[in-house]
Amino acid sequence: MGRSPCCDKVGLKKGPWTPEEDQKLLAYIEEHGHGSWRALPAKAGLQRCGKSCRLRWTNYLRPDIKRGKFSLQEEQTIIQLHALLGNRWSAIATHLPKRTDNEIKNYWNTHLKKRLTKMGIDPVTHKTKNDALLSTGGQSKNAANLSHMAQWESARLEAEARLVRESKLRSSFNNTPTTYNLSSASAQPNRSLDILKAWSSGGCDLESPTSILRFSENAPPIMTSSVGDNSVPTIEFVGTSGNSSSETGIIKEEGEEDWKSMENSVSFTSGLHHDMTLSIEAAWTSPESLRGNSEHVSIMEEEGFTSLLLNDSVDRSLSDGGKDSDNCGGGEGSEYYEDNKNYWNSILNLMNSSPDHSPML
DNA sequence: AAAGAGCGCAACCGCAGGAGC
DNA sequence: CGCTCCTGCGGTTGCGCTCTT
Numbered sequence: 309m310g311r312s313p314c315c316d317k318v319g320l321k322k323g324p325w326t327p328e329e330d331q332k333l334l335a336y337i338e339e340h341g342h343g344s345w346r347a348l349p350a351k352a353g354l355q356r357c358g359k360s361c362r363l364r365w366t367n368y369l370r371p372d373i374k375r376g377k378f379s380l381q382e383e384q385t386i387i388q389l390h391a392l393l394g395n396r397w398s399a400i401a402t403h404l405p406k407r408t409d410n411e412i413k414n415y416w417n418t419h420l421k422k423r424l425t426k427m428g429i430d431p432v433t434h435k436t437k438n439d440a441l442l443s444t445g446g447q448s449k450n451a452a453n454l455s456h457m458a459q460w461e462s463a464r465l466e467a468e469a470r471l472v473r474e475s476k477l478r479s480s481f482n483n484t485p486t487t488y489n490l491s492s493a494s495a496q497p498n499r500s501l502d503i504l505k506a507w508s509s510g511g512c513d514l515e516s517p518t519s520i521l522r523f524s525e526n527a528p529p530i531m532t533s534s535v536g537d538n539s540v541p542t543i544e545f546v547g548t549s550g551n552s553s554s555e556t557g558i559i560k561e562e563g564e565e566d567w568k569s570m571e572n573s574v575s576f577t578s579g580l581h582h583d584m585t586l587s588i589e590a591a592w593t594s595p596e597s598l599r600g601n602s603e604h605v606s607i608m609e610e611e612g613f614t615s616l617l618l619n620d621s622v623d624r625s626l627s628d629g630g631k632d633s634d635n636c637g638g639g640e641g642s643e644y645y646e647d648n649k650n651y652w653n654s655i656l657n658l659m660n661s662s663p664d665h666s667p668m669l
Numbered sequence: 670a671a672a673g674a675g676c677g678c679a680a681c682c683g684c685a686g687g688a689g690c
Numbered sequence: 691c692g693c694t695c696c697t698g699c700g701g702t703t704g705c706g707c708t709c710t711t
Contacts, residue, residue, distance in 0.1 A: 324679070324705080346696070362697075363680065398699060410679080413700075418677055 321355045325364055329354055333361055334369055367410045374406030378415055386412055387420060391434040 321329075336352035342365065345358035354361060367373075378386070382404055389400040397409035397416075404412060421431040429436050 322681075344696075358696085359682095360680075366698095367679075395700065409699075414678055417701095 319355065320349075320357050320360075322360070325368075329356070330364070330369060333364060337365060337369075363410075367408050370408075372406055373408060375411075378407075378419075382407065383420060386416060387424070387434075390416065390420075390431075394432075 325333075332352050332354055333348075336348065340351070342348055342362070345362045348354075348358055348361050349356045352361070356364075385404060386400060389403060393399050395413075397413040401407055401409040401412050424431040424434075
């Protein structure tokens with residue numbers, strides 16, 4: 309596919325932007341919008357290529373960018389999303405309001421990666437070195453499941469990001485908030501199957517599982533456990549699933565096409581029937597208002613999925629999930645559940661046990 | 670105080686893929 | 691259907707600042 313150079317590179321300035329250039333770019337975009345980036349520099353009187361202007365705007369000048377030190381919450385979100393998504397910074401940035409993918413990428417490379425390494429955690433696999441050594445046999449199966457889970461999660465996050473973008477786009481034309489529907493556990497109240505078990509078993513009829521990383525942005529950081537001496541925060545993997553036998557579920561592994569169609573769907577309800585929730589106990593404060601009627605969880609404009617990610621806590625406890633009433637789970641699933649639970653707990657434990665939350669040097 | 674090393678971050682590079690013609 | 695334009699993304703680079711010796 310022919311790709312033209314972004315600029316002819318003759319007479320165009322490169323390198324750091326000057327305040328004057330920033331001012332020109334800002335003034336132009338405020339008045340006209342960016343329109344075509346390629347045409348922008350000439351119109352704005354800048355000796356830059358369009359690509360450079362776009363980067364400057366998206367990574368620095370945009371008014372909705374939050375700069376400065378990353379909070380502990382943000383760090384944890386990055387680490388956990390990275391474990392699921394890998395180096396997909398734009399997807400991760402979707403869940404960190406006001407942070408750019410570039411900033412997150414830089415922060416990961418300069419701070420978090422080193423910190424995890426120092427903790428003995430492989431920043432690529434998010435496994436401890438011991439885990440890596442033991443990762444044979446059944447362990448590798450779990451690793452494969454985690455990888456599979458990550459694929460689902462990755463696709464789902466992309467879909468959600470798209471919906472948020474579409475929501476914002478629509479709202480620019482229509483001031484009324486846009487509402488999307490997400491499936492929820494209570495859509496089928498008796499769903500109590502741990503989705504992880506289902507994945508591990510490989511024999512369940514599953515559609516696209518989904519997961520929610522839950523935090524409370526306003527809650528104290530996760531180390532605020534008040535239970536006993538053991539103040540180690542925990543993350544729970546809460547899986548819910550429907551009556552697998554009653555659903556039309558078809559295992560759609562590697563179902564790229566299915567995901568594409570799902571991404572184009574306005575409602576998640578049609579495509580996502582399972583929730584797997586990572587929750588932090590310390591943030592386990594469920595608004596009662598959300599409990600009674602969660603058939604459709606409305607995501608309002610500007611809050612988007614991030615609200616769910618960070619604030620929502622539709623209560624889906626493990627209490628009934630532990631009954632293992634399904635007929636397609638099994639012991640392996642339980643082990644998997646425990647392994648991943650332990651994994652997240654270990655990361656957070658290590659994070660929180662750091663002398664401070666500044667990079668370890 | 671000076672020089673070198675290390676670090677952090679803004680910016681660049683090149684590829685991928687969607688949209689339009 | 692193929693080409694070009696345009697944008698988004700992830701990896702990498704290089705400069706300036708800070709720290710160490």
